[in-house]
Amino acid sequence: MSTGFLSTRRSGYPSSVCARARARVNLGSTSTVTPHDERIFLCQGKRPRSQEHRIQLRVYKAPEEPNIQVNALGIPVDSKEPEEVATCVGRNGYPIPQVIWYKNGRPLKEEKNRVHIQSSQTVESSGLYTLKSILKAQLVKEDKDAQFYCELNYRLPSGNHMKESREVTVPVFYPTEKVWLEVEPVGMLKEGDRVEIRCLADGNPPPHFSISKQNPSTREAEEETTNDNGVLVLEPAQKEHSGLYECQGLDLDTMISLPSEPQELLVNYVSDVRVSPAAPERQEGSSLTLTCKAESSQDLEFQWLREETGQVLERGPVLQLHDLKREAGGGYRCVASVPSIPGLNRTQLVNVAVFGPPWMAFKERKVWVKENMMLNLSCEASGHPRPTISWNVNGTASEQDQDPQRVLSTLNVLVTPELLETGVECTASNDLGKNTSVLFLELGEGCIPAGDGRGRPRHGQ
Numbered sequence: 001m002s003t004g005f006l007s008t009r010r011s012g013y014p015s016s017v018c019a020r021a022r023a024r025v026n027l028g029s030t031s032t033v034t035p036h037d038e039r040i041f042l043c044q045g046k047r048p049r050s051q052e053h054r055i056q057l058r059v060y061k062a063p064e065e066p067n068i069q070v071n072a073l074g075i076p077v078d079s080k081e082p083e084e085v086a087t088c089v090g091r092n093g094y095p096i097p098q099v100i101w102y103k104n105g106r107p108l109k110e111e112k113n114r115v116h117i118q119s120s121q122t123v124e125s126s127g128l129y130t131l132k133s134i135l136k137a138q139l140v141k142e143d144k145d146a147q148f149y150c151e152l153n154y155r156l157p158s159g160n161h162m163k164e165s166r167e168v169t170v171p172v173f174y175p176t177e178k179v180w181l182e183v184e185p186v187g188m189l190k191e192g193d194r195v196e197i198r199c200l201a202d203g204n205p206p207p208h209f210s211i212s213k214q215n216p217s218t219r220e221a222e223e224e225t226t227n228d229n230g231v232l233v234l235e236p237a238q239k240e241h242s243g244l245y246e247c248q249g250l251d252l253d254t255m256i257s258l259p260s261e262p263q264e265l266l267v268n269y270v271s272d273v274r275v276s277p278a279a280p281e282r283q284e285g286s287s288l289t290l291t292c293k294a295e296s297s298q299d300l301e302f303q304w305l306r307e308e309t310g311q312v313l314e315r316g317p318v319l320q321l322h323d324l325k326r327e328a329g330g331g332y333r334c335v336a337s338v339p340s341i342p343g344l345n346r347t348q349l350v351n352v353a354v355f356g357p358p359w360m361a362f363k364e365r366k367v368w369v370k371e372n373m374m375l376n377l378s379c380e381a382s383g384h385p386r387p388t389i390s391w392n393v394n395g396t397a398s399e400q401d402q403d404p405q406r407v408l409s410t411l412n413v414l415v416t417p418e419l420l421e422t423g424v425e426c427t428a429s430n431d432l433g434k435n436t437s438v439l440f441l442e443l444g445e446g447c448i449p450a451g452d453g454r455g456r457p458r459h460g461q
Contacts, residue, residue, distance in 0.1 A: 033059055034126055035094050035127030037057060040056050042055075043055065059094055063090040063152050067088070070086045070169070072171070076172075077174045081113070082115065082116045082138050085137050086135050086168055089132050092128040093129050095155065100151045113138065117134070119133040139172050148170065149167045150165045175203050179199060179247050180260045181245060181263045184198075190343065191238055191270075194237070195237045197234070211232045211245060242267045245265055270336050273293070273348035274293045275350045280350065282324050282353070288324060292317045292336065300336050301337055303334075313332070324354050328354055332349070335347045358387035358428035358434060360380070360381050360428060361380040361437070365440070366440050367439050369420075372414070374414055375412070375414075377413060378411075380406065380407070383430050383432070386405055387428040388428070388429060389428050397410065419441055424438070424439045425437070
Protein backbone atom coordinates (compact mmCIF):
# COMPACT_ATOMS: atom_id res chain seq x y z
CA MET A 1 0.00 0.00 0.00
CA SER A 2 1.19 3.50 -0.83
CA THR A 3 1.22 6.12 1.87
CA GLY A 4 -0.07 9.62 1.18
CA PHE A 5 1.35 12.50 3.17
CA LEU A 6 0.17 16.15 2.99
CA SER A 7 2.51 19.07 3.40
CA THR A 8 1.04 22.60 3.51
CA ARG A 9 2.15 25.91 2.13
CA ARG A 10 -0.08 28.78 3.30
CA SER A 11 -0.06 32.58 3.00
CA GLY A 12 -1.76 34.47 5.82
CA TYR A 13 -4.70 32.16 6.30
CA PRO A 14 -5.54 30.84 9.71
CA SER A 15 -4.62 27.24 10.51
CA SER A 16 -8.31 26.30 10.67
CA VAL A 17 -8.60 26.96 6.95
CA CYS A 18 -5.57 24.69 6.35
CA ALA A 19 -7.05 22.01 8.53
CA ARG A 20 -10.41 22.09 6.80
CA ALA A 21 -8.72 21.93 3.38
CA ARG A 22 -6.53 19.02 4.52
CA ALA A 23 -9.61 17.22 5.82
CA ARG A 24 -11.41 17.68 2.56
CA VAL A 25 -8.46 16.23 0.64
CA ASN A 26 -8.28 13.24 2.98
CA LEU A 27 -12.01 12.65 2.80
CA GLY A 28 -11.81 12.71 -0.96
CA SER A 29 -9.06 10.03 -1.02
CA THR A 30 -11.25 7.07 -0.31
CA SER A 31 -9.45 4.77 -2.78
CA THR A 32 -5.83 3.44 -2.60
CA VAL A 33 -3.26 6.18 -2.97
CA THR A 34 -0.85 5.75 -5.90
CA PRO A 35 2.03 7.86 -7.16
CA HIS A 36 -0.40 9.26 -9.73
CA ASP A 37 -2.10 11.07 -6.85
CA GLU A 38 0.99 13.06 -5.99
CA ARG A 39 0.20 16.70 -6.80
CA ILE A 40 -0.43 20.20 -5.37
CA PHE A 41 -3.96 20.96 -4.22
CA LEU A 42 -5.26 24.56 -4.22
CA CYS A 43 -7.90 25.89 -1.88
CA GLN A 44 -9.30 29.39 -1.76
CA GLY A 45 -11.73 31.01 0.64
CA LYS A 46 -15.06 32.33 -0.53
CA ARG A 47 -14.37 35.81 0.72
CA PRO A 48 -13.45 38.41 -1.84
CA ARG A 49 -9.76 38.73 -2.54
CA SER A 50 -8.97 35.66 -0.51
CA GLN A 51 -5.57 34.13 -1.21
CA GLU A 52 -4.89 30.67 -2.56
CA HIS A 53 -3.78 28.00 -0.14
CA ARG A 54 -1.51 25.24 -1.52
CA ILE A 55 -1.34 21.69 -0.15
CA GLN A 56 1.35 19.28 -1.39
CA LEU A 57 0.41 15.54 -1.43
CA ARG A 58 3.50 13.32 -1.31
CA VAL A 59 3.34 9.52 -1.86
CA TYR A 60 5.73 7.00 -0.28
CA LYS A 61 6.07 3.27 -0.84
CA ALA A 62 8.78 1.02 0.62
CA PRO A 63 10.31 -1.28 -2.04
CA GLU A 64 10.01 -5.03 -1.77
CA GLU A 65 12.92 -7.02 -0.34
CA PRO A 66 15.84 -6.76 -2.77
CA ASN A 67 16.39 -9.81 -4.92
CA ILE A 68 19.98 -10.64 -5.78
CA GLN A 69 21.16 -13.04 -8.48
CA VAL A 70 24.82 -14.05 -8.67
CA ASN A 71 26.71 -14.78 -11.86
CA ALA A 72 26.74 -18.56 -11.54
CA LEU A 73 29.07 -18.94 -14.55
CA GLY A 74 31.90 -17.35 -12.59
CA ILE A 75 34.62 -14.81 -13.32
CA PRO A 76 38.21 -15.52 -14.42
CA VAL A 77 40.89 -13.46 -12.70
CA ASP A 78 42.63 -12.82 -16.02
CA SER A 79 39.64 -10.95 -17.47
CA LYS A 80 40.70 -7.71 -19.20
CA GLU A 81 37.70 -5.71 -17.99
CA PRO A 82 35.17 -5.82 -15.15
CA GLU A 83 32.81 -8.81 -15.35
CA GLU A 84 29.29 -9.07 -13.99
CA VAL A 85 29.30 -10.20 -10.37
CA ALA A 86 25.61 -10.00 -9.46
CA THR A 87 22.33 -8.22 -10.25
CA CYS A 88 20.16 -6.57 -7.62
CA VAL A 89 16.46 -5.80 -8.21
CA GLY A 90 14.24 -3.73 -5.92
CA ARG A 91 10.59 -3.70 -7.02
CA ASN A 92 7.68 -1.35 -6.42
CA GLY A 93 9.21 1.50 -4.48
CA TYR A 94 8.45 5.22 -4.45
CA PRO A 95 10.29 7.56 -4.67
CA ILE A 96 13.18 5.88 -6.50
CA PRO A 97 15.33 4.01 -3.94
CA GLN A 98 19.10 4.21 -4.00
CA VAL A 99 21.33 1.12 -4.15
CA ILE A 100 24.67 0.53 -2.45
CA TRP A 101 26.82 -2.55 -3.13
CA TYR A 102 28.95 -4.20 -0.43
CA LYS A 103 31.85 -6.67 -0.43
CA ASN A 104 32.67 -8.29 2.88
CA GLY A 105 30.66 -5.62 4.67
CA ARG A 106 32.41 -2.65 3.03
CA PRO A 107 30.64 -0.38 0.52
CA LEU A 108 31.89 -0.44 -3.06
CA LYS A 109 32.44 2.67 -5.13
CA GLU A 110 33.06 3.22 -8.80
CA GLU A 111 36.71 2.58 -9.66
CA LYS A 112 38.07 2.88 -13.15
CA ASN A 113 38.75 -0.48 -14.78
CA ARG A 114 38.05 -2.17 -11.44
CA VAL A 115 34.46 -1.57 -10.23
CA HIS A 116 31.48 -0.45 -12.30
CA ILE A 117 27.90 -0.12 -11.03
CA GLN A 118 25.20 0.14 -13.69
CA SER A 119 21.72 1.09 -12.39
CA SER A 120 18.45 1.66 -14.21
CA GLN A 121 14.82 2.10 -13.22
CA THR A 122 11.50 1.16 -14.74
CA VAL A 123 8.17 2.89 -14.08
CA GLU A 124 5.43 0.33 -13.55
CA SER A 125 1.82 0.96 -14.59
CA SER A 126 1.09 1.67 -10.93
CA GLY A 127 3.56 4.55 -11.05
CA LEU A 128 5.94 2.69 -8.70
CA TYR A 129 9.59 2.25 -9.57
CA THR A 130 11.54 -0.97 -10.07
CA LEU A 131 15.27 -0.47 -9.67
CA LYS A 132 17.82 -2.78 -11.30
CA SER A 133 21.51 -2.52 -10.48
CA ILE A 134 24.34 -4.57 -11.98
CA LEU A 135 27.68 -4.84 -10.19
CA LYS A 136 30.69 -5.44 -12.42
CA ALA A 137 34.20 -5.91 -11.06
CA GLN A 138 37.60 -7.33 -11.76
CA LEU A 139 38.24 -10.00 -9.16
CA VAL A 140 41.40 -11.60 -7.81
CA LYS A 141 42.07 -15.03 -6.31
CA GLU A 142 41.48 -13.70 -2.80
CA ASP A 143 37.87 -12.88 -3.77
CA LYS A 144 36.97 -16.60 -4.02
CA ASP A 145 35.30 -16.41 -0.59
CA ALA A 146 34.13 -12.78 -0.77
CA GLN A 147 30.53 -12.07 0.29
CA PHE A 148 28.58 -9.59 -1.88
CA TYR A 149 25.20 -8.04 -1.15
CA CYS A 150 23.16 -4.98 -2.09
CA GLU A 151 21.33 -2.47 0.08
CA LEU A 152 18.28 -0.40 -0.89
CA ASN A 153 17.92 3.01 0.73
CA TYR A 154 14.50 4.70 0.63
CA ARG A 155 12.46 7.41 2.38
CA LEU A 156 9.18 7.24 4.27
CA PRO A 157 7.43 9.95 6.28
CA SER A 158 9.07 8.45 9.35
CA GLY A 159 12.57 9.00 7.92
CA ASN A 160 15.25 7.10 5.99
CA HIS A 161 15.17 3.30 5.85
CA MET A 162 17.09 0.49 4.18
CA LYS A 163 16.72 -3.18 3.20
CA GLU A 164 19.55 -5.65 2.60
CA SER A 165 19.71 -8.63 0.25
CA ARG A 166 21.18 -11.98 1.17
CA GLU A 167 24.92 -12.46 0.76
CA VAL A 168 26.23 -14.30 -2.30
CA THR A 169 29.59 -15.67 -3.41
CA VAL A 170 30.60 -15.65 -7.05
CA PRO A 171 32.75 -18.45 -8.51
CA VAL A 172 36.25 -17.15 -9.19
CA PHE A 173 38.50 -18.97 -11.63
CA TYR A 174 42.28 -18.80 -11.23
CA PRO A 175 45.17 -20.92 -12.51
CA THR A 176 46.83 -23.66 -10.48
CA GLU A 177 50.14 -22.75 -8.91
CA LYS A 178 50.72 -25.76 -6.65
CA VAL A 179 49.81 -29.47 -6.65
CA TRP A 180 50.21 -31.77 -3.64
CA LEU A 181 49.37 -35.24 -2.34
CA GLU A 182 47.12 -36.10 0.59
CA VAL A 183 47.04 -39.49 2.30
CA GLU A 184 44.29 -40.79 4.58
CA PRO A 185 44.36 -41.96 7.28
CA VAL A 186 46.97 -39.63 8.73
CA GLY A 187 49.73 -41.20 10.78
CA MET A 188 51.46 -44.57 10.70
CA LEU A 189 49.90 -47.02 8.24
CA LYS A 190 49.79 -50.78 8.59
CA GLU A 191 48.97 -53.75 6.43
CA GLY A 192 45.22 -54.29 6.21
CA ASP A 193 44.34 -50.59 6.43
CA ARG A 194 42.18 -48.85 3.82
CA VAL A 195 44.44 -46.13 2.42
CA GLU A 196 43.31 -43.33 0.11
CA ILE A 197 45.73 -41.19 -1.88
CA ARG A 198 44.30 -38.10 -3.57
CA CYS A 199 45.66 -35.09 -5.40
CA LEU A 200 44.84 -31.50 -4.46
CA ALA A 201 45.61 -28.18 -6.13
CA ASP A 202 45.16 -24.48 -5.36
CA GLY A 203 43.51 -23.66 -8.72
CA ASN A 204 39.86 -23.33 -9.70
CA PRO A 205 38.73 -25.33 -11.54
CA PRO A 206 41.19 -27.99 -10.39
CA PRO A 207 43.37 -29.56 -13.09
CA HIS A 208 43.06 -33.14 -14.36
CA PHE A 209 44.97 -35.35 -11.94
CA SER A 210 46.99 -38.52 -12.35
CA ILE A 211 48.92 -40.46 -9.68
CA SER A 212 52.13 -42.35 -10.33
CA LYS A 213 54.41 -44.59 -8.24
CA GLN A 214 58.10 -45.01 -8.75
CA ASN A 215 59.12 -48.49 -9.85
CA PRO A 216 61.85 -49.50 -7.35
CA SER A 217 63.70 -51.49 -10.03
CA THR A 218 63.71 -49.06 -12.94
CA ARG A 219 63.22 -45.80 -10.96
CA GLU A 220 60.61 -44.87 -13.57
CA ALA A 221 57.22 -43.41 -12.59
CA GLU A 222 54.33 -45.71 -13.46
CA GLU A 223 50.75 -44.39 -13.50
CA GLU A 224 48.36 -45.98 -11.01
CA THR A 225 44.69 -46.76 -11.62
CA THR A 226 42.35 -44.43 -9.71
CA ASN A 227 38.60 -44.53 -9.13
CA ASP A 228 36.07 -42.24 -10.82
CA ASN A 229 36.89 -39.48 -8.31
CA GLY A 230 40.60 -39.61 -9.11
CA VAL A 231 41.43 -41.27 -5.76
CA LEU A 232 43.89 -44.15 -5.50
CA VAL A 233 42.45 -46.65 -3.01
CA LEU A 234 44.70 -49.28 -1.45
CA GLU A 235 42.49 -51.86 0.25
CA PRO A 236 43.81 -53.78 1.96
CA ALA A 237 47.14 -52.01 2.04
CA GLN A 238 50.18 -54.28 1.68
CA LYS A 239 53.89 -53.68 2.23
CA GLU A 240 54.32 -53.81 -1.57
CA HIS A 241 52.33 -50.56 -1.73
CA SER A 242 55.16 -48.74 0.03
CA GLY A 243 57.12 -46.42 -2.22
CA LEU A 244 57.43 -42.95 -3.75
CA TYR A 245 54.19 -41.42 -5.07
CA GLU A 246 53.65 -38.27 -7.14
CA CYS A 247 50.72 -36.28 -8.55
CA GLN A 248 50.51 -34.62 -11.95
CA GLY A 249 48.00 -31.78 -12.47
CA LEU A 250 47.22 -31.04 -16.14
CA ASP A 251 45.54 -27.70 -16.95
CA LEU A 252 43.21 -28.58 -19.81
CA ASP A 253 43.12 -24.95 -21.01
CA THR A 254 46.85 -24.31 -21.20
CA MET A 255 47.91 -28.01 -21.36
CA ILE A 256 50.56 -27.19 -18.76
CA SER A 257 51.32 -30.03 -16.33
CA LEU A 258 52.40 -29.33 -12.76
CA PRO A 259 53.96 -32.08 -10.61
CA SER A 260 53.65 -32.40 -6.86
CA GLU A 261 56.53 -33.00 -4.50
CA PRO A 262 57.19 -36.77 -4.36
CA GLN A 263 55.88 -38.31 -1.14
CA GLU A 264 57.14 -41.48 0.50
CA LEU A 265 54.41 -43.91 1.59
CA LEU A 266 55.31 -46.54 4.18
CA VAL A 267 52.93 -49.42 4.86
CA ASN A 268 54.23 -51.01 8.06
CA TYR A 269 54.15 -54.79 8.21
CA VAL A 270 55.03 -57.89 10.18
CA SER A 271 56.13 -60.87 8.10
CA ASP A 272 54.90 -64.43 8.59
CA VAL A 273 56.07 -65.77 11.94
CA ARG A 274 58.38 -68.79 11.85
CA VAL A 275 58.81 -71.16 14.79
CA SER A 276 61.60 -73.72 15.06
CA PRO A 277 61.35 -76.58 15.44
CA ALA A 278 58.08 -76.51 13.48
CA ALA A 279 56.70 -79.86 14.74
CA PRO A 280 58.56 -80.69 17.97
CA GLU A 281 58.37 -84.18 19.55
CA ARG A 282 59.94 -84.98 22.92
CA GLN A 283 60.07 -87.76 25.49
CA GLU A 284 58.74 -87.16 28.98
CA GLY A 285 61.41 -85.62 31.25
CA SER A 286 63.32 -83.99 28.40
CA SER A 287 63.71 -80.26 27.57
CA LEU A 288 62.64 -78.19 24.55
CA THR A 289 63.66 -74.78 23.20
CA LEU A 290 61.20 -72.98 20.88
CA THR A 291 62.49 -70.04 18.85
CA CYS A 292 60.26 -67.46 17.12
CA LYS A 293 61.40 -65.24 14.23
CA ALA A 294 59.74 -62.51 12.11
CA GLU A 295 60.67 -59.38 10.17
CA SER A 296 59.03 -55.96 10.32
CA SER A 297 59.43 -52.36 9.22
CA GLN A 298 59.44 -51.41 12.94
CA ASP A 299 60.88 -52.80 16.16
CA LEU A 300 59.17 -56.03 17.22
CA GLU A 301 58.15 -57.49 20.55
CA PHE A 302 57.63 -61.24 21.04
CA GLN A 303 55.64 -63.21 23.58
CA TRP A 304 54.66 -66.86 24.04
CA LEU A 305 51.18 -67.95 25.14
CA ARG A 306 49.65 -71.28 26.08
CA GLU A 307 46.99 -71.88 23.45
CA GLU A 308 44.46 -73.61 25.72
CA THR A 309 44.49 -70.98 28.50
CA GLY A 310 45.85 -67.80 26.86
CA GLN A 311 48.41 -67.54 29.69
CA VAL A 312 51.55 -65.55 28.84
CA LEU A 313 54.54 -67.87 29.41
CA GLU A 314 57.44 -65.77 28.16
CA ARG A 315 58.18 -62.28 26.80
CA GLY A 316 60.80 -62.65 24.12
CA PRO A 317 61.46 -64.78 21.04
CA VAL A 318 62.73 -67.87 22.93
CA LEU A 319 60.65 -70.24 25.11
CA GLN A 320 62.42 -72.83 27.27
CA LEU A 321 60.48 -75.90 28.48
CA HIS A 322 62.19 -78.21 31.00
CA ASP A 323 61.36 -81.65 32.45
CA LEU A 324 58.44 -82.11 30.10
CA LYS A 325 55.34 -83.88 31.38
CA ARG A 326 52.51 -85.22 29.29
CA GLU A 327 50.46 -82.18 30.39
CA ALA A 328 52.97 -79.96 28.57
CA GLY A 329 51.82 -81.36 25.25
CA GLY A 330 49.56 -79.19 23.13
CA GLY A 331 49.52 -75.77 21.54
CA TYR A 332 51.93 -72.86 22.07
CA ARG A 333 51.44 -69.57 20.24
CA CYS A 334 54.12 -67.02 19.39
CA VAL A 335 52.87 -63.43 18.92
CA ALA A 336 55.08 -60.89 17.10
CA SER A 337 53.73 -57.35 17.48
CA VAL A 338 54.72 -53.72 16.88
CA PRO A 339 53.99 -51.85 20.12
CA SER A 340 54.06 -48.44 18.42
CA ILE A 341 51.24 -49.43 15.99
CA PRO A 342 48.21 -50.95 17.75
CA GLY A 343 46.75 -53.89 15.86
CA LEU A 344 49.88 -54.70 13.84
CA ASN A 345 50.85 -58.27 14.73
CA ARG A 346 51.23 -61.80 13.39
CA THR A 347 51.03 -65.13 15.23
CA GLN A 348 52.09 -68.73 14.73
CA LEU A 349 50.81 -71.82 16.54
CA VAL A 350 53.08 -74.79 17.19
CA ASN A 351 51.95 -78.09 18.72
CA VAL A 352 54.33 -79.81 21.11
CA ALA A 353 54.01 -83.59 21.19
CA VAL A 354 55.16 -85.47 24.32
CA PHE A 355 55.56 -89.23 23.71
CA GLY A 356 53.48 -91.35 26.03
CA PRO A 357 50.59 -93.80 26.32
CA PRO A 358 47.03 -92.42 26.17
CA TRP A 359 45.86 -90.27 29.04
CA MET A 360 42.13 -90.23 29.80
CA ALA A 361 40.13 -87.15 30.75
CA PHE A 362 38.52 -89.24 33.57
CA LYS A 363 38.76 -92.76 34.96
CA GLU A 364 35.17 -93.23 36.13
CA ARG A 365 31.95 -91.26 35.84
CA LYS A 366 28.28 -91.73 36.69
CA VAL A 367 25.61 -90.91 34.11
CA TRP A 368 21.96 -90.59 35.13
CA VAL A 369 19.66 -92.16 32.54
CA LYS A 370 16.20 -93.50 31.80
CA GLU A 371 15.67 -97.00 30.54
CA ASN A 372 14.96 -97.38 26.79
CA MET A 373 16.31 -93.93 25.93
CA MET A 374 18.88 -93.11 23.26
CA LEU A 375 21.99 -91.73 24.90
CA ASN A 376 25.09 -89.90 23.66
CA LEU A 377 28.21 -90.85 25.63
CA SER A 378 31.55 -89.13 25.17
CA CYS A 379 35.12 -90.14 25.95
CA GLU A 380 38.26 -87.99 25.57
CA ALA A 381 41.90 -89.09 25.46
CA SER A 382 45.26 -87.54 24.61
CA GLY A 383 48.71 -88.87 23.85
CA HIS A 384 51.47 -89.14 21.30
CA PRO A 385 51.22 -90.85 18.91
CA ARG A 386 47.59 -89.85 18.59
CA PRO A 387 45.39 -92.49 20.25
CA THR A 388 42.31 -94.21 18.87
CA ILE A 389 39.24 -94.93 21.00
CA SER A 390 37.10 -98.07 21.03
CA TRP A 391 33.92 -98.99 22.99
CA ASN A 392 32.96 -102.29 24.58
CA VAL A 393 29.28 -102.07 23.47
CA ASN A 394 27.57 -101.78 20.13
CA GLY A 395 26.40 -98.36 18.99
CA THR A 396 27.16 -95.60 16.52
CA ALA A 397 30.56 -94.05 17.30
CA SER A 398 32.29 -91.02 15.80
CA GLU A 399 35.66 -89.37 16.49
CA GLN A 400 36.68 -85.72 16.39
CA ASP A 401 40.22 -84.35 16.72
CA GLN A 402 40.49 -81.65 19.40
CA ASP A 403 44.16 -81.04 18.52
CA PRO A 404 46.97 -83.23 17.05
CA GLN A 405 47.33 -85.23 20.30
CA ARG A 406 43.77 -85.14 21.65
CA VAL A 407 40.69 -86.97 20.36
CA LEU A 408 37.02 -87.00 21.41
CA SER A 409 34.82 -90.05 20.67
CA THR A 410 31.02 -89.97 20.89
CA LEU A 411 28.84 -93.11 21.12
CA ASN A 412 25.09 -93.16 20.46
CA VAL A 413 23.60 -96.13 22.33
CA LEU A 414 20.24 -97.50 23.60
CA VAL A 415 19.94 -97.83 27.37
CA THR A 416 19.03 -101.47 28.11
CA PRO A 417 18.82 -103.44 31.41
CA GLU A 418 22.06 -105.24 30.49
CA LEU A 419 23.81 -101.89 29.92
CA LEU A 420 22.56 -100.60 33.26
CA GLU A 421 24.13 -103.60 34.94
CA THR A 422 27.52 -103.70 33.17
CA GLY A 423 28.17 -100.00 32.40
CA VAL A 424 30.20 -98.83 29.39
CA GLU A 425 33.96 -98.82 28.83
CA CYS A 426 35.96 -96.75 26.36
CA THR A 427 39.58 -97.69 25.66
CA ALA A 428 42.23 -95.42 24.14
CA SER A 429 45.35 -96.99 22.65
CA ASN A 430 48.52 -96.07 20.72
CA ASP A 431 51.93 -97.68 20.06
CA LEU A 432 53.06 -96.92 23.61
CA GLY A 433 50.11 -98.38 25.51
CA LYS A 434 46.44 -98.11 26.34
CA ASN A 435 44.09 -96.75 29.00
CA THR A 436 40.43 -97.18 29.89
CA SER A 437 37.57 -95.07 31.27
CA VAL A 438 34.35 -96.50 32.75
CA LEU A 439 30.89 -94.85 32.59
CA PHE A 440 28.33 -96.21 35.08
CA LEU A 441 24.69 -95.80 34.04
CA GLU A 442 22.16 -95.27 36.83
CA LEU A 443 18.42 -94.71 36.69
CA GLY A 444 17.30 -91.37 38.02
CA GLU A 445 16.16 -87.82 37.31
CA GLY A 446 19.41 -86.16 38.26
CA CYS A 447 21.53 -83.96 35.98
CA ILE A 448 23.89 -85.70 33.58
CA PRO A 449 27.51 -84.54 34.13
CA ALA A 450 28.78 -82.17 31.46
CA GLY A 451 30.62 -83.85 28.62
CA ASP A 452 28.75 -87.14 28.86
CA GLY A 453 25.93 -86.11 26.54
CA ARG A 454 22.19 -86.05 27.13
CA GLY A 455 19.65 -88.75 26.46
CA ARG A 456 16.41 -88.58 24.49
CA PRO A 457 13.40 -90.96 24.53
CA ARG A 458 13.50 -93.71 21.95
CA HIS A 459 10.85 -93.44 19.25
CA GLY A 460 7.69 -95.22 20.32
CA GLN A 461 8.50 -95.19 24.03
